Amino acid sequence: MSNSFLASIIQWTSATLLILIILRWFMKEQIKERTTEESGLLRLPRGVLIVGLTCLLGFSALAIISNIISNKTTTAWTTAGFLSFALLGLYLVAVYFLERHEVSEHGLTFGRVFRKHGYLSWVEVCSVRYSRKMNYFRLETHMGSVARISILFMGLPEFAKLVLVNVPLEMIEPGTLPVLEAIANRSPVQ
Numbered sequence: 001m002s003n004s005f006l007a008s009i010i011q012w013t014s015a016t017l018l019i020l021i022i023l024r025w026f027m028k029e030q031i032k033e034r035t036t037e038e039s040g041l042l043r044l045p046r047g048v049l050i051v052g053l054t055c056l057l058g059f060s061a062l063a064i065i066s067n068i069i070s071n072k073t074t075t076a077w078t079t080a081g082f083l084s085f086a087l088l089g090l091y092l093v094a095v096y097f098l099e100r101h102e103v104s105e106h107g108l109t110f111g112r113v114f115r116k117h118g119y120l121s122w123v124e125v126c127s128v129r130y131s132r133k134m135n136y137f138r139l140e141t142h143m144g145s146v147a148r149i150s151i152l153f154m155g156l157p158e159f160a161k162l163v164l165v166n167v168p169l170e171m172i173e174p175g176t177l178p179v180l181e182a183i184a185n186r187s188p189v190q
């Protein structure tokens with residue numbers, strides 16, 4: 001076996017293990033018991049902030065270093081690539097701080113990154129859908145207002161319980177109902 005092949009196996013195995021560890025950490029944070037003041041709040045796990053800051057700082061540093069230390073691989077495209085990943089990290093940081101939602105018996109107050117915050121009253125909701133591909137719930141009102149709630153948010157059991165209690169069942173799509181019930185019972189989503 002050549003050294004480059006062995007190095008490649010070690011590199012891909014390490015990356016896979018790191019991703020699995022991060023995903024497990026996200027899941028542990030979601031299951032963790034919440035305090036009374038956190039009840040009703042939907043927010044992303046702290047790991048999203050850490051991953052966002054790591055991408056932002058790491059790829060910004062790589063863009064700077066690749067241009068300070070001259071080498072044959074430095075081009076405008078490599079710098080643009082590093083900076084695009086840094087922007088992705090910045091977006092994750094913005095999402096962590098700006099996309100905070102609050103649920104109550106009356107409705108849902110939701111935050112967004114690029115648009116103003118909104119409010120949905122449970123009685124106004126005309127459609128609740130779960131998108132398996134995008135992993136979020138989509139709530140829509142009669143007035144056309146839309147809120148998207150990611151499956152990554154901490155506090156989803158409270159959200160699911162309130163939707164099941166306050167939104168009429170005919171407004172919840174049939175495929176979405178078992179997902180909401182599973183989340184309300186703190187079971188894994190299938």
